Amino acid sequence: MTPVSEPINWKRNLYIAWVGCFLTGAAFSLIMPFLPLYVEMLGVTDPRELNMWSGAVFSITFLFSAIASPFWGGLADRRGRKIMLLRSALGMAIVMALMGLAQNIGQFLVLRALLGLLGGFVPNANALIATQVPRNKSGWALGTLSTGAVGGALIGPLIGGLLADHYGLRLVFFITALVLLICFIMTYIFVEERFKPVQKKDMLSARQVFASLTKPRLVLSLFITTMIIQVATGSIAPILTLYVRELAGNIQNLAFVSGMIAAVPGMAALLSAPRLGRLGDKIGPERILICMLAVSVLLLIPMAFVQTPWQLGTLRFLLGAADGALLPAVQTLLIYNCTNQVAGRIFSYNQSFRDVGNVSGPLIGAFVSASYGFRAVFGVTALVVLFNVFYSWWSLQHGPSRIRLPNE
Template identity: 80%
Template sequence: MALASEPVNWRRNLFITWIGCFLTGSAFSLVMPFLPLYVEALGVSGHQELNMWSGLVFSITFLFSAVASPFWGGLADRHGRRLMLLRSALGMAIVMVLMGMAQNIWQFLLLRALLGLLGGFIPNANALIATQVPRNRSGWALGTLSTGGVSGALIGPLIGGLLADQYGLRPVFFITATVLFICFLLTLFCVKEQFTPVKKKDMLHARQVFAALKNPKLILSLFVTSMIIQIATGSIAPILTLYVRDLAGDTHNLAFISGLIASVPGVAALISAPKLGKLGDRIGPERILVFMLIVSVLLLIPMAFVQEPWQLGILRFLLGAADGALLPAVQSLLIYNCTNQVAGRIFSYNQSFRDVGNVSGPLLGAAVSASYGFRAVFCVTALVVLFNVFYSWWCLQRRPTKIPENKPQEEQ
């Protein structure tokens, strides 16, 4: 924790937390390409059982993260966000080591749940930067920060697959733990925070937090928006490869084409997020949010009618560019409409809604495709996002958000 008299350079903190988000994003996605293979190596056999356990060990992390996020958010408001970054990075590093030593599927499932409980580096990094950066630059800062996790998630599967082929499955967990420990050391020595601890008796309860907000209904709508963004992203994930196969017909490089189409939204978001965040600082994040939700609907609908994989790839690239603006806009609006005293919990509640979306999105996509076919998934997803357009517009119109005045923290 930084001394009260020690000035904080928010630009340096932004740079270091970006690296931390990149490393944690990479660490989480490193193991994704071979997760079913590791489940199989732990003794699970049979197609049905392998699918069930793979889905379970994947989703349980998000379920437990959704439960734990508010608790960590409360501790962040009491003891500081930097401490939560350190706790998350070190805790995940230890869990990754234990995962590499797991002997059966039940141990691995328990450790995946523990990973969800101890996670939270990225939302706490968002809360730290959001409370330090001048408000009129928060869109750009949070958009830039979001590219760290996105770029890490993009490169992680590629590196993880190469490492697994070169060294085997278990060593990748130990390499991932090393990456997370580096993240811990960077945060320990480079991130500074001016924070006055809040006594437990002075902490607001959950009801008091929302009662203290000027516009709690708007905050709730932003939580719902975060959830729907993740639902829209995740609903397509279970059927994407199969949909590409239907479009491409008999092709020898299906895995490459599917991987390329799966990754292009992340590349587009990486490019668009800082620029659209900066635009949001000028014209207002609420306008960016509603407009990009509308664009998302207009891009999802034609995905149901494409005839070639390249058409789907172009539409998904454009969708990724729109999505790159959504979460930074939500986070900017959150920090505009809450005080620094409760920012940790507000961001943690938002993370819980995102985790619920991460779990429910693939379930929605799988259920719709099983009943109505692959193309129906895009139409249903578009309807869900369209609902969010009207809901967000209604909540934002009831009380337009203006950028509050903010005195930036002194820089070094």
């Protein structure tokens, strides 16, 4: 048995948490390519109703995740982060298996809501690593960890589509459940945490959590920044394939080209996140955040004027390289500005804002494109991110005090 005096092997925890985030990201995205087909298989055949129900079952997971995240964050601060990882992985595995047995759209909708309620592996993994890693390595560690979920989300749709084509839709849910069960077992065996449970009476209330922060307004601005990042990412998702078709015409391989253009930002983020995270550890995550937000604006504007899919793909690759640094930079700033005692709830509140962005981003994109055309979506998104540049800069400069980095 490892002596108590021996420090926790945070690097091993980081690698195992990375694998867990990868498997979780893959598990969630495995079913994305055929979600509307599964809704149709459950009896929704009218085209208009199919669109409505497909949107509902997609969004409801994020909606309920936003509601549940603060509760799980409080429990993580009371009981520990590892047990939250185990709870999330096992709970999602059971729900995924039940989805494969769903007999009607009502059951499926309830299970998608339950999936949101029981989720939270990635934010709890972030909280676990953030509270164990040396502060001067936080940017690199959280940047590296972010590539796990991104990598899983990239490969998941490819594998899910292949499995659905060859073995049927229902089997993919059972395979997804198995993947999450493997994630549970790995976390149980290999992740180490020494956490002294806190009595409920000793827990801080939500108001006391924010009162304990030295820069509560800055932390709130980081939550809003997270939401805007997801709004900007999600606003383009509903119109991407249609925009590619407008640029390329009715090409035979439209799905392949659209899929590649959808995937390239994630590929770029895989490459950039650890490197920019390490750079942030040297020059400050606030500088990385502001610079990459500004770069995002400069890349979004020309997307409204591209003439070919490949021009769009190139710009989206560069955008992904910039975006790969944003959420890790926000998470690093959060851990710099809160104590380990409340880290679980701070990260869970941040996850709630992220989920709100995940829900509202596609709705905004769909509304703008329906009213003003596809190209207007990029202009509106650029304006939203530009607002975030100035808002984040103002918050970082004019908070109660400047960010104090570990080496200052």
